[in-house]
Amino acid sequence: MLVIEEELINNNELVMNAGGACGYEDVTKHGYGLDTAALSKALFKEGATCGACFEIKCNQKKWCKGSNSLIITATDHCPPNPQQDSNNGGWCNPPREHFDLSKPAFLKIAEYKAGIVPVYYRRVSCKRKGGIKFTITGNPYFYLVTVSNVGGYGQVVGVQVKGNKTPWTTLGRNWGQKWETNAKLQGQPLSFKVKTSDGSSTTSSNVFPKNWQFGQTYEGRNFS
Template identity: 90%
Template sequence: MAFHLEALFMISTSLLFFVAFQIPHVHAGKAKSSAWKQAHATFYEGSANTFGGACGYEDVNKHGYGTDTAALSKALFKEGAACGACFEIKCNQQKWCKGRNSLIITATDHCPPNPQQDSNNGGWCNPPREHFDLAKPAYLKIAEYKAGIVPVYYRRVSCKRQGGIKFTITGNPYFYLVTVSNVGGSGQVVGVRVKGNKTPWATLRRNWGQKWETNVKLQGQVLSFSVQTSDGSSTTSSNVFPSHWQFGQTYEGRNFS
């Protein structure tokens, strides 16, 4: 009996996923903030276009995230599933905090474990620690440079973005890699589909981070994209790429409100 119930659940889940991508407009409930939790935050150096990394955004300014970004420890990064998610962070150490300022950051990178260092002395991102390694400009909004590391409160929040979802296609005529960025609402993309004016809807596979792949031949076609996020919301961007698009170009589609 348990087997039949599990199978029925899997079929129902797959059907819901399929139906969500057939709806040709935005379906997005208002994302709720999660409860406050405790973690720590450090910062890393770098120029404005090097705050991308493990999510595949490369240039976070180009993709709409600015420098309010962070690399997440393994416990938060979840093998790249957290890419694009937004967190509100508050410094929790009176000596080094800059007032009561809070900061909303986007997850754009992974802070890898350092097993050679103690988790409380250099191995800040070792499992099972929940840790934020912030871009330096973001860190300095909530804490003093001298502190190096500060305890923080954090919670998941809805992402507010300027403009539409950004789609960038790289690769070659036989392999297409689509970067999906500047996503509002949940921010966490869990499914992407593409349709050409000559080809039906096709589901893309996650390659890594927020890069999604397909072997369906797309060149020379007008392209539409459908995106689903972790809260079950979906949005369809119709005819977002013109037929004369080229590899490396970025076009904007319909975002979540």
């Protein structure tokens, strides 16, 4: 049953899926497509909600496109605007729970001219194609791992990495879904463990080959 929330989807600022506060840079490349949203501070939780999925349904008959619902992925942060009232432009001001949809996503459930509409919403499981994507950037002294295309609960709370010469090492959250470590990882095949906020975990063994390079992306074992 959908939870009724008299909150708003803002369609005035249409971010076309590049960059963003979750660190995905290109959400299509990372497996999220165009059905994405920036979340207000109350929902974004300083990046902890990145990758989570929500089912959204328009709740304003005048502007809704039928009774269809939409599954979106949280990929960005909608910053507050204290210069504007929360009911008149400051849609992402705390404590409002708000979704700022991409234009293609908004048009699936509501008319463009509406701009904002109240919605029903609920957290749902994420269904992904392919495996979890791991991308390593940085340098030999500092490694930054982007974790994306995560199925199941979608919301990653822990990442570990292991090489054939390096024991399991816990990465720290740098920001969004970028995780950091200064463990020496080059020249080794790498395995990863990923834990989501519902307590589930998955291990991807030797997902990176010995000769991996910075900037490369490899896929590991996903959640069901």
